[in-house]
Amino acid sequence: MTDLRVNLAGVMLKNPIVVASGTFGFGHEFADYYDLSELGAICAKGLTVAKKDGNPPPRIAETPSGILNSVGLQNPGVDYFCAHEMPYLKQSGTKIIANISGNTLDEFTELAEKVSAAGVDLIEVNISCPNVKCGGLAWGTQPESAAAATAAVKKAATVPVIVKLSPNVTDITAIARAVEAAGADAVSLINTILGMRIDVNTRRPVLRNNMGGLSGPAVLPVAVRMIYQVACAVKIPILGMGGVASGADAAELMLAGATAVAVGTALFQNPYAPIHVRDELQAYLEQHNIPAASALTGAVMPY
């Protein structure tokens, strides 16, 4: 029997397949399709202190092998999440990761305190959202501010903290090192890559927000490269994501250095995508006589 379990910053996941923040809501919708306990972990939709309406539509544009989104962190606010969504998620039989996003350091601390108390297993700190004007990406583009946000969360968090890195930077390893030094227990990458599309007939951007974040198969090679670079630069584990749609894609991110892998945009084509990715990963491991999924992490043989 292949051992699919992986240890992500001290939290044991039953398999390495996680669902990415913002693509899985708070889980309800997918429970109609399969038992949520099949997943390694659920990363919930990004939370802010106050409820957020998000950006005006259209919020999605298709691109070659990918999509742009400009949802803008629409969410009911952290208090609502703790009171109304956590009880449901807690009994889902899988690990829960809260994804939090603050405008100020105090907000990061407040969010960390509240979701810790609500019983999440891990916290993912979003310092890389390209779709909000204030906060979001601003935190993740400089090592100093990224470290400050990490420290603000660590101050109040009672569970391991994952810091989600932006690919929209010149040197992602500098940010990764800074958040590691500030106490991050893990990093996750990549968030979406800033992009734009224009309707050539109307000369209008397809997204009402003009720009949005690119995800899906198109970003997979960028994710592989950045995970590889970050794995070489830090000792803390990596939750990898970006364009994963098959077991082979997941294996690729793990070989590059990821301990666990999140599936996001692939859910839009097929709600069963994470289950298929998990089964295909298991088949790959069996085919190659690899006894444990964890053996893949960082096992690339670079030239």
Added chain:
Amino acid sequence: MADLFDCIISTKQTFGGCTELVLQNGALAACAAQGQFLHIQCGDQTLRRPISICDVAGDSLTVVFEVKGAGTEWLAAQQVGAVVNVLGPLGHGFPLVCGRILVCGGGIGVPPMLLTAKGAEAADAVLGFRTASREMLTDRFRAVCTDVVVMSDDGTCGKQGFVADGAAELLKKHTYAAVMACGPKIMLKTVAQAAKKAGVPCYVSMEERMGCGIGACLVCACKTTKNGEEGYRHVCKDGPVFAAEEVCWDD
């Protein structure tokens, strides 16, 4: 219950500038309701394409669509016997109400009103087209409706004028339990105004670009007011059909 279904195309026709496909899948047909939609995988496009259910009969479902871009072009190129993968049926469709209803369709908003008209105790229809060559399905509406009024922008078929003009006329003639409409936003807005003037509840089917189709990704936002509070609800799950008075039209 919504799920992924493989459907075999059993019939294909073109009319009014649109393609009609009849899809065979008993399990899918058994749970489909009026005003719901199918999220159809079109070749290897990253996103599925939302297409309304036009009709359901036995083991088959009918969809009627217009070629807009790469996805619908792929779908229109599929031949009888081909298999298409469908996620559905999705969304909250038109409510079932007691009594006579008025269905209003404009352009590619006409097809979804057929099943809605069929499901009513009694129904009248106002169908709007740009021009005579775009007219479609009117005979099928005549088979299930009492009064069918055809309107066209240029007067080449039916009466010249807008769907809302036809609706206003019928609303004066008969008493309706509800008005139900699908079409361009401006048509929905004017039909809703006509219904409001007549004091008849109105339901409208909204359109927005979609990702997941099931309510998880929050991309298909539509501004509405509910219990006095303005905010975004989601066309794929809360809709596509909304009570007209809840829609923020000028957004």
